[in-house]
Every structure is written in C-alpha cells, then in structure tokens.
C-alpha cells in the first residue's frame with residue numbers, strides 16, 4: 683500500500699506494549715488493509731527480535747465463534763510468539779506489564795515436520811510431535827480492547843504471554859475434548875475443542891495456509907496455539923488461572 687507508514691505504526695504499537703499504555707485504533711486513520719497490517723505485524727515483531735527475542739511459534743486467533751463474537755471480528759488471524767512471551771507452566775505474570783490482560787484456554791501443538799512451501803500438508807501426526815493444554819494471555823494495545831480486523835492483525839493479534847502445560851503424544855481424537863477455564867477454583871468458561879474450527883487440527887491447516895500467504899514458514903520445534911475454545915476473561919492481580927483440557931491435563935499461571 684502506497685503511503686502507509688509501516689514502521690511508524692509498528693513503533694506506536696511497540697511503544698504501547700512496552701509502556702503498557704493503550705492507544706487509539708490506527709487502521710481507519712492510516713488506511714491500513716489486511717496485507718498492510720501483516721506487514722506492520724512483521725515490523726512490530728522485528729523490533730522484539732532486534733532486542734534479542736527469538737521466534738518460538740505461531741498463534742491462531744478467532745478460530746472459534748465464541749472469540750469472534752467477543753471481539754466483533756469474524757476472520758481467522760495469526761500472530762507470532764517469542765521466547766519472552768513464554769511463562770513457565772504454573773509461573774507468575776505481573777499484570778502491571780499489561781494494559782488490560784485477559785486469559786483464554788487453548789490447545790498447543792509442538793511442531794515436528796511441517797511441509798515446505800508448496801508441499802502438500804501431510805498427516806497431522808507427521809506435522810505435530812505432541813499436544814498440550816495452554817493458557818494464552820492476550821492484551822490488546824487498543825483502548826477498550828476494541829479494534830477492526832487490520833488493527834488486531836497489526837497488533838500481533840493481541841499476543842501477550844502464554845503458558846503451556848505438559849506435552850502428551852497426539853491422542854486419537856482432538857475434536858471433542860471438554861475445555862474449562864478456572865479462576866481461583868471457580869469455573870469461568872466452559873467449552874469444547876470442537877469450537878476450534880470444528881477440530882483444532884484444522885487450525886494448523888489454516889495457519890500453514892494463511893502464514894504461507896505472507897511467506898512465513900512454520901518450523902520444527904515451534905509451538906502452535908490453535909486459538910481459544912471459549913471467550914477470554916479479565917486477569918486480575920492475585921488470580922490463579924487453570925485451563926483444563928480433557929485427556930490433555932492442565933496448564934496454569936498466577937497473576938501478581
């Protein structure tokens with residue numbers, strides 16, 4: 683897109699994240715479209731890589747109706763994960779590092795042999811070495827957690843932090859496992875992995891396809907978050923959060 687200041691928009695979003703200060707939406711004002719927004723995301727993540735962070739995976743967003751409805755955007759999106767975003771399972775995040783953090787239950791894949799560009803997607807069992815329950819902490823850099831499709835893409839799909847529970851070998855079926863999000867021992871959200879594109883394995887096909895469009899290849903050893911099965915809930919200081927996925931177990935984190 684001619685005239686869009688990709689680096690300038692990335693700098694505004696990067697500053698907002700670094701200082702945990704919300705900003706207004708940018709896409710309408712700057713004429714950003716979806717392709718331009720992915721270019722901003724690339725520049726935004728490059729700022730992190732320039733200060734020594736490492737890419738460790740890909741995350742899908744808005745792969746469930748519950749999430750689409752919560753944020754009013756109905757397209758599947760993807761973003762990048764870096765090592766600094768990873769919190770140990772059972773670890774603590776400081777809410778002061780974020781603007782208005784929310785948590786959501788996810789299923790994570792540990793990637794094994796992902797196809798080369800242009801190669802057909804082989805079997806899920808070839809592409810994925812292990813699966814795990816996970817929690818994603820999302821934190822839109824936009825005021826009131828309100829954004830358009832290009833806005834949220836540019837903002838690296840609200841990626842903030844993530845915790846991954848124990849890895850298990852890929853089970854026979856992943857398509858209808860019960861999902862709970864618990865906060866301080868109370869159930870905050872209930873769902874099923876079926877909410878994720880009918881089967882979370884489809885999220886990997888979508889990720890390969892959508893990221894591939896932008897020349898992004900998934901790597902062996904990367905983590906892949908398939909997208910939340912339920913709406914996200916606000917993360918308050920002191921909260922203890924657990925994501926429970928049937929057959930896969932529990933991922934947890936605490937908020938300081």
Ligand code: OOG
Pocket residue numbers: 741742743744745746749753786818820821822834839840908909910
């Ligand atoms: C966008 C990110 C969505 C998911 O799992 O659906 C996402 C947002 O809700 O702010 O990570």
Ligand code: MG
Pocket residue numbers: 741742743786788818820907909910
């Ligand atoms: Mg998510």
